[in-house]
Amino acid sequence: MSASTSGGPADWGLVQAADAIMAREISSTELLEAYLKRLDQVNPVLNATIWIDRDRARGDAFGADSAMASGKAKGRLFGIPLAHKDMYYQAGRPSTCGSAIRRDFVPDYTCTVVERLAEEGAFSFAGLNMAEFAQNPTGHNRAFGDCHNPWNPPYITGGSSSGSGAAVAAGITPASLGSDTGGSIRLPASACGVTGIKPTQSRVSRYGVMPLSFSADNVGPLARSALDCARILGIIAGHDARDPTSARERVPDYEGACDGDLRGQRIGVPTNYFFDTADAPIRAAIDAAMGVLRARGATIVPIELPLMDAVSAYVGVLSRVESATIHANWMREQSQSYAVHLSARIYAGYAIPGAFYVEAQAQRGPVLKQFCREVFSQVDVLATPTIPTLLPTLAETDIDHGPPGTEQKFMAVSVNTRPFNYLGLPSTSQPCGFDPNGLPIGLQLAARPFSEARLFRVADSYQRDTDWHSRRPKV
Amino acid sequence: MTFPEITEAMIQAWHGVVPPNDPARRMAADLASVITAFEAVRGRMRFEDEPASFEAALRECKE
Numbered sequence: 001m002s003a004s005t006s007g008g009p010a011d012w013g014l015v016q017a018a019d020a021i022m023a024r025e026i027s028s029t030e031l032l033e034a035y036l037k038r039l040d041q042v043n044p045v046l047n048a049t050i051w052i053d054r055d056r057a058r059g060d061a062f063g064a065d066s067a068m069a070s071g072k073a074k075g076r077l078f079g080i081p082l083a084h085k086d087m088y089y090q091a092g093r094p095s096t097c098g099s100a101i102r103r104d105f106v107p108d109y110t111c112t113v114v115e116r117l118a119e120e121g122a123f124s125f126a127g128l129n130m131a132e133f134a135q136n137p138t139g140h141n142r143a144f145g146d147c148h149n150p151w152n153p154p155y156i157t158g159g160s161s162s163g164s165g166a167a168v169a170a171g172i173t174p175a176s177l178g179s180d181t182g183g184s185i186r187l188p189a190s191a192c193g194v195t196g197i198k199p200t201q202s203r204v205s206r207y208g209v210m211p212l213s214f215s216a217d218n219v220g221p222l223a224r225s226a227l228d229c230a231r232i233l234g235i236i237a238g239h240d241a242r243d244p245t246s247a248r249e250r251v252p253d254y255e256g257a258c259d260g261d262l263r264g265q266r267i268g269v270p271t272n273y274f275f276d277t278a279d280a281p282i283r284a285a286i287d288a289a290m291g292v293l294r295a296r297g298a299t300i301v302p303i304e305l306p307l308m309d310a311v312s313a314y315v316g317v318l319s320r321v322e323s324a325t326i327h328a329n330w331m332r333e334q335s336q337s338y339a340v341h342l343s344a345r346i347y348a349g350y351a352i353p354g355a356f357y358v359e360a361q362a363q364r365g366p367v368l369k370q371f372c373r374e375v376f377s378q379v380d381v382l383a384t385p386t387i388p389t390l391l392p393t394l395a396e397t398d399i400d401h402g403p404p405g406t407e408q409k410f411m412a413v414s415v416n417t418r419p420f421n422y423l424g425l426p427s428t429s430q431p432c433g434f435d436p437n438g439l440p441i442g443l444q445l446a447a448r449p450f451s452e453a454r455l456f457r458v459a460d461s462y463q464r465d466t467d468w469h470s471r472r473p474k475v
Numbered sequence: 476m477t478f479p480e481i482t483e484a485m486i487q488a489w490h491g492v493v494p495p496n497d498p499a500r501r502m503a504a505d506l507a508s509v510i511t512a513f514e515a516v517r518g519r520m521r522f523e524d525e526p527a528s529f530e531a532a533l534r535e536c537k538e
Contacts, residue, residue: 201533215529247530249537310519313512328490335495344499350486351506356513359520365528366519372536399498407502424533450537 010038010171011472014080014228015255017174021068021079028064028079032057032125035081038171039126042475045153047145048166050086050127051094057081057125064121075121076231083173085161086127087134087210088114097210098130098160100143101330101337111208112243113177113219113236120235126173128163132342134179134212135323136160137187137414138397142339146394149191150473151439154393158191158413160184164222165192169473175223175232179209181216181319183386183417186429189222190386190442193431195459195469196222197229198417200449201424202247204233205240211326213319214245215361216421225469226430226459230254233452249450257453258460263297265458268379273308274416278388285433285441286385292465293383293458303382306374308419310367314360315422321357324349341399341410360422368423368449376448381458386429386442388416416444426452430459431468440468479504 009017009031020026036054043049064079073079087097089107096102114124129147131139139147139162147162149155150170157166161178165188168176178185180198189196197220204219211217221232234255239248269290275283290300324331327346335343375382389412396402397410420427425446432443443462447454463469476484482503486492494500 202530245530247533249534309512310516313509313516316509324490328492331492331495332490335492338495340496340498343495344502347486347492347494347499348502348506350490350492351482351503352509356509358526359513361526361529362524363519364526365532366524368529368532368536376536404497404501407498407505424529448536448538449533454538 007171007472009034012174013224014174015231018077018080022073024068028061028081029058031079032061032081035125035172042150042170042172046148046150046166046170048129048147048163048170048172049083050096050098050129050144052126053093054125057123060123075119076235077117078121080122080174081125082117082122082175083126083128083167084114084124084177085130085164085179087130087179088177089208090114090124094127095210096127098132098134098141098144101334103143107208109208112205112240113209116236128167128176130163131160132339134160134181134184134210135342135345136410137183138394138410139188140339140341140394140398142400149439150475151193152437154395155391155437155439156191156394156397158187158387161188161222165189165194168192168194168222168224170475171472175221175228178220178222180218180220180421181212182421183414185220185222186386186417186427186442186444187414189429191391191440193440193468193471194222194224195226195229195428195430196220197233197428197452197455198420198426199233199237199452200247200426202245203237203426203450203452205243205246207240207242213322215318215322225463226428226456227255227258230258230456252453254453254456257457259457260461260464261297262293262458262461265298265381266301266379267293267298267458268301268303268375268382270382270384271302271304273305274384275388277412277415278385279390281390281435282385282388282441286383286443289432289443289462290383292462296461296465301379303375303379307367307371310363311419311422314363315418317352317356317360318422320349321352339400344399364422371423372448380447380454382446384416384444386416386444387413390435390437391439420446425449426455428455428459430462433468478507482506
């Protein structure tokens with residue numbers, strides 16, 4: 001599929017669509033119908049959804065239009081239809097977690113983040129495809145079928161928020177909640193050519209969200225621009241009494257930070273780890289992106305990162321052990337209900353000694369402090385490829401049907417995203433080019449804890465001077 | 476016994492979980508690389524290190 005930069009309401013950004021509704025340039029019903037029409041056009045190829053609730057969504061849109069007509073419209077997302085990864089519990093609606101095991105699960109309560117979006121006027125109309133139990137970096141799904149990349153369907157979407165990446169890119173929804181434990185927001189954002197942010201660990205409530213790893217799970221948005229992500233994060237971030245692990249730090253004005261001013265910003269480009277396996281087209285795209293940031297006033301600084309041996313040792317232990325623990329009953333009683341690649345990954349988690357797990361936990365604070373002290377005294381933001389290698393196809397990373405060795409190709413996809421989950425640092429991905437197969441390339445940015453505003457400032461500045469984020473796959 | 480055989484037996488004994496498929500056996504065998512990675516950072520752990528320090532470290536490291 002080739003690129004297109006034009007389009008109707010389904011191709012608008014989130015903020016643009018919200019502004020258009022409040023200006024009465026389009027109704028909520030018209031916007032919803034544009035998304036549903038696009039969904040019907042592209043979903044036979046993409047398989048981006050698990051369920052669609054047209055009737056209730058049309059009722060919600062009608063309600064919004066009625067409120068508008070009677071002068072009662074309010075909220076930063078008034079009348080906006082959204083679709084989320086199918087692991088955000090909504091009372092009375094399915095939440096399959098992308099799995100056969102939870103195919104019929106219907107929660108009786110709603111997660112905090114969807115409630116907060118609803119308080120600003122948004123409503124949900126679909127549950128999006130995802131990796132089974134949010135545990136693969138590719139978008140394979142045995143229970144509901146693989147999700148396909150809208151730019152080139154035989155290729156992976158990235159995962160685990162596969163449907164979120166594909167749906168935002170293809171104009172099915174203007175934004176979507178994903179989740180990120182090892183890269184699951186940033187990988188599909190990169191592979192599908194959209195923008196996503198994994199916030200600081202604890203920045204967003206996880207109440208009512210499917211758990212994978214208590215220590216590393218994060219909730220965040222995928223959308224068409226940094227500004228659109230800033231709108232969503234500004235709504236969902238902040239302490240939640242129902243999630244005692246959520247941070248009490250003040251939520252800054254993320255949209256206000258998008259002012260285009262990069263003067264004085266020091267952007268660090270690592271000289272170790274993050275480019276070790278990078279393919280030439282990826283390196284070239286990151287180099288070009290640094291040129292754009294430099295032209296806007298930033299200073300580009302090569303930097304050798306400390307402690308990457310420790311981060312590499314500890315990074316996989318937390319999520320593997322925690323996932324193995326919470327899946328133990330199903331692994332004993334019905335392991336064949338999982339996809340092969342998932343039960344294989346969970347299984348290995350049982351062999352990791354408790355002493356390794358405690359060491360990985362105990363070292364997390366000291367490693368973070370030393371990393372921040374040595375890195376962020378020299379630079380303000382780190383810039384790396386989100387995925388360092390050319391994107392593989394679904395077939396090349398299909399553990400369930402592939403030869404031995406496929407596991408390594410599968411895990412290599414997330415080599416650059418996982419470190420920031422262990423460190424708990426906020427991290428974004430935004431499009432910065434295309435590879436020779438016509439697939440998007442992602443630029444990953446990371447900064448100190450709770451520095452999401454700084455990341456939005458850099459990402460938005462980059463998007464003011466480039467149009468990668470505006471391009472849409474032609475469907 | 477080989478490392479994969481030891482690992483498989485240990486998982487069954489401690490958790491009551493049997494390998495669901497061949498990729499599971501291969502991924503468990505690949506845990507040898509985790510051991511190697513931990514060997515490389517031996518000595519970092521101090522007697523007083525506290526797992527609950529992470530949330531405090533996040534706050535301490537913010538701008």
